[in-house]
Amino acid sequence: MDLFGESTNWVQKLAPILEQYKDQKHPLNYQNRYQLVVMVVLSAQDSDANINKIAPALFEVFPNIESLAVSNVNALLPYISGVRNFATKANWLLEIAQTIKKDENIPLTMEALIALKGIGRKSANVIMRESHAPAEGIIADLHVIRVAPRIGLLPETKDGIKAEKLLMQVLPKNIWGEIGMAISFLGREICRPKPKCPECPIKNICTYYIKNF
Structure with a gap:
């Protein structure tokens, strides 16, 4: 060989x-691209099963990027406190939301995705694959x-x-x-x-x- x-x-x-x-479909149980981005960020160094478990309550309170963008760390923490590195990830998610502002502004290129806090190449590849965007990596x-x-x-x-x-x-x-x-x-x-x-x-x-x- x-x-x-x-x-x-x-x-x-x-x-x-x-x-x-x-x-x-990826094992993360997301319903739309906004949920996918949030769950991918939360799943770093954690299990998909754990993120799937906490996601419903989180998305009931924060149904879109707009709701996340006007929130704060103290409001977000109770919903993600069972996630590894939750405090850091809360700040990442708020910064992503404040940068993107609306769900429809979620980018689908490697360059734009990895420019966001908490999203590296692996996460970007997952988001692009699940969104059927042209692959720029593996x-x-x-x-x-x-x-x-x-x-x-x-x-x-x-x-x-x-x-x-x-x-x-x-x-x-x-x-x-x-x-x-x-x-x-x-x-x-x-x-x-x-x-x-x-x-x-x-x-x-x-x-x-x-x-x-």
Whole structure:
């Protein structure tokens, strides 16, 4: 197997998961783009399940960016106090809301999204993917960082930015929008820290499986 090289036909090899997870909605249970942005910011270093749990009460009080923009930290904190780094994230969300002002002003380019507080490349890629905006990068969350080296797509790294950069070098742009989330779903469902290899649709091209089975 030609590891980490562009000559490897990864599009063909990854086709089963691209097909299996194509257009599957992100696990964050958002109802619109405003909710998506807020939940993505809150989910950093926290679990999607936890954010889904606190979201309904939060959005009942803050239904849109306008309501958030005229609020303050003390009003917001009770609704997000169960989230990791909640005080910092409260300030980020208020600054985002005061910068954007209206839901319809939420940007959908990498440059504009990462200019907002609390939104890095991973978060921007998620927002763009879920909004069907043209991909400018590849989602590289903790699942992707674990799974991509395991299947032989990348060398080992714990750095999400480095992982994304390497993925962008190896994979053609026409699959950028879906492949990150496809690998992430594979990591959430099958390629867990203790992987369920017999269930994996791409086990036959996976270096870990070939080496261990």
